[in-house]
Amino acid sequence: MKVFIPVIDCSRNRYTIAESFDAFGSVCIFDTKENLVTWYESKGVSATYEEILEELKSDGVAKAIISTVQPTTVNSFKNKGFHIYKSVGNDLRLNLELLKIRCLPVFNYELVQELNELGSFYPKNSVYEGTICQN
Template sequence: MKLIVPVYGDKRIAEGFNKTTDVCIYDPLASEAKNVCKFVPWRTIIPPGSKITKKMKEIGIAGVLTSQIQLLALNLFVESGIHVYRSEGDDLERNLSLYRDQKLMPFTSKEALENSSICSGACDTCITDDQCKTSK
């Protein structure tokens, strides 16, 4: 089962797809080591305006690994049969190892609700990466 992971570079898991432009497409069944974790800009595989879950299924992605997720995104993935796993910290290699060993926990609705105040970056009114001009 392929997994998509929002990443910073090739070592750290990002807080979500809205925090980075890059993802790791992890394929534990890849025959060549270079293809086990392929790093690409996520908009090249899921273009703007496309149906994200449909595109993910077309390329064989059946799971998401992230440290944070909004409830609506979690529901979209789960309703489409895509598993969403909560990372343990931001070390990519460690979390991929946990995934291979089936030791990662799925995100719950309660955990996603705790992320409800996370800025999506869509309003374009940020003072800094961590502080929004508009009140939540």
């Protein structure tokens, strides 16, 4: 399984998860099977969300770890078949460890859809549900 994580950059801040999908400067791809982390520079890329997700999907990426996501972006992920985890803080290493032991919260698509339909304010910490840890 490959996981996409937007990070600040590929150098000094490569272990810092970007605040939002809109604000990322680089991309970290974690291959859980190979236990391999790879960084890609994404600044200056003029691709749309849909194009980025399509390319990631074609490279075998099916999951993402993200700090904050707007409901419309969540829908883009869902439409492309991605599974989204909510990061715990912004430390990449901690989040990858939590992913390995299945302790990252999972975004709740149904709640995001309800918020979209109601036109409600989107509180950034309310659209995910916890998963059961395997300890």
